Amino acid sequence: MGTSERKHVLITFGRSFLTLELARLMSAAGHRVTIVDSIPIGITRFSHATSAFHRVPAPKFEPRAYCHALAKIVADEKVDMVIPIHEETDILSMMVDIFPPECELFLSDFDTENRLHNKFEFQELLTARRIQTMxxxxxxxxxxxxxxxxxxxxxxxxxxxxxxxxxxxxxxxxxxxxxxxxxxxxxxxxxWVSGKQYCTYSVVHNGRIHAHATYPVDYAIGGSSCLNFRSVQHDGIYAWIEDFVREMNFTGQVGFDFIEHPERGLYCIECNPRATSGIMMFAPEDRVDRAFFGENDEVITPDATVDKMIGLGMLIYGWRKDSRGDRSIRQFLHDFRGARDVVGAPGDNRPALMLPLAYLGIMRSCIKYRVGLAEGFMHDHEWDGLRISE
CATH class of the missing domain: 3.30.1490 (Dna Ligase; domain 1)
Incomplete structure (x- = not known):
């Protein structure tokens, strides 16, 4: 397939490192990038990759107003594709009809998104398909x-x-x-099963994988939210995902968490039907933008040598015992020095310079919602099952 013409994409959740990396990848490929967020100091706003920024209502607390604000931006600025990053994906999937038909929302229908998001419903889905579960x-x-x-x-x-x-x-x-x-x-x-843990990220169109990354859980907040990203090849995991998304006819970004028991084999712990940190493993030369538009024949994967980290997250959490697991402090320091921070990028250093100010904004949310730092980062973009129609 050929390369894409210049598109106008709107990416949500501008405070996220995932959004920052995707904006850079899209901009490097020649696309125009608009960013939205409910807070004014999301770091992606300050990236050279961003053409425009709009502050919008918080999707968790004002879901209808949020969707209508995005739909107006799409109509006024002739956006070709909306790419949701976090759990606003579920909210948008309930209100796709208010968006102009010429704009693609990169997600699946609400029933699919919800069944994959709900951890119990997802396990029921695996059982119905006779897939091994814990x-x-x-x-x-x-x-x-x-x-x-x-x-x-x-x-x-x-x-x-x-x-x-x-x-x-x-x-x-x-x-x-x-x-x-x-x-x-x-x-x-x-x-509770012991074994080697892996996370994945895939860009999928109509049940077909167009981009994919698998990375082991090395350093992670509380052992579950990854702080560093190394690309590995795991044929069993890829085959599992390939079959599953085809059967679901899934469209969108999706990540799965796996654990591999040495005797019992591979289990899928849960699914995240949205962006995951794996997007940060791709480089501009990979042209992952083609995956979003369904233009590539060969599956795009990150370079095998990629080794990245969320530097500030590693400094705050990575050295702690519950984040580094069996690794020593010396090993942590070695790995920290060897990985590249995802925030800084040649020619685009303003997000890194603005990071302290951005985190002050997150701290303000923590105080407002009375939650910890990790929860405050995403609290107003979470979705816990409340239907908009209700």
Missing amino acids: KYAEVRGPQDVAALDFDAPFALKECYSRGSQTVHKVSPGDSLDWLEFDPLNPWLAQE
Whole structure:
């Protein structure tokens, strides 16, 4: 297939490093990039890759106003494609009809997005397709707690939650009196399996993978939200994803978390039907923009030698025991020196210079919403199951 003509893309969640990297990749390929966010100091706003920035309502708290604001920008500025980054993907998928028909929203229909996002529904989907799963159960109330029959430690997490939020490790017999129950956001109990963990990122059109990256979980906040990114090849994981997205006829960005047990094999822990940190592993010469427009025949993958990190995140979290795992402080320092920070880029240093100011803005959100730094970063873009129609 040929290369794309110049397009106008709108990318959401301008505070995100993922948005910054995607904006740079799109701009380097000759496309015009507009950024939106609900806060005024998202770092992507200051990138040379950004042609325009718009402040919009917070999608979590004003979902209708958020979607209408984006639709107006799309119509007024003749945007060709909207690429959502975080959980505003689910919200936009409920209101695709308000957007001009000539603009593509790079996502799947709401039912698909929701089934992949909801951690229990995703496991049910795997079971229905006879895909190997870890033991799991939905917990909606005290009666479900009493019915749990795990004979080994298990994870307990909300069905609508994300990597930076708490995953509780529970042993059989532990008291769960502390659990609070939300009818819109129940809990998932999931067998705790040990093994090598991997994360993925794929750009998919109509069930076909156009770009893909797999990276091991090395340094991660609480062991789950990755801070560094090394490209690895895992044929089993790629084949798993290839089959799954084809059966779902999925369109959009998607990431999967896997764990590989040495005897029992490969398990998919959960799915993130949106952008993941894997986008930061691609370089301008990879021309990953073609994947978004469905123009490439060969699957685009990152260079095998790529080694990147979120530098500030590594400084704040990476050295901690729960983030570095079995690695020593000396190993952390070695790996920190050897990786390239995703924020800085030749010829585009303003985002790095503005990073302290941007984090002050995030701290303001933390105080406003009474949450920690990792949660405050994304709190107003989370979606926990509330339908707009409700």
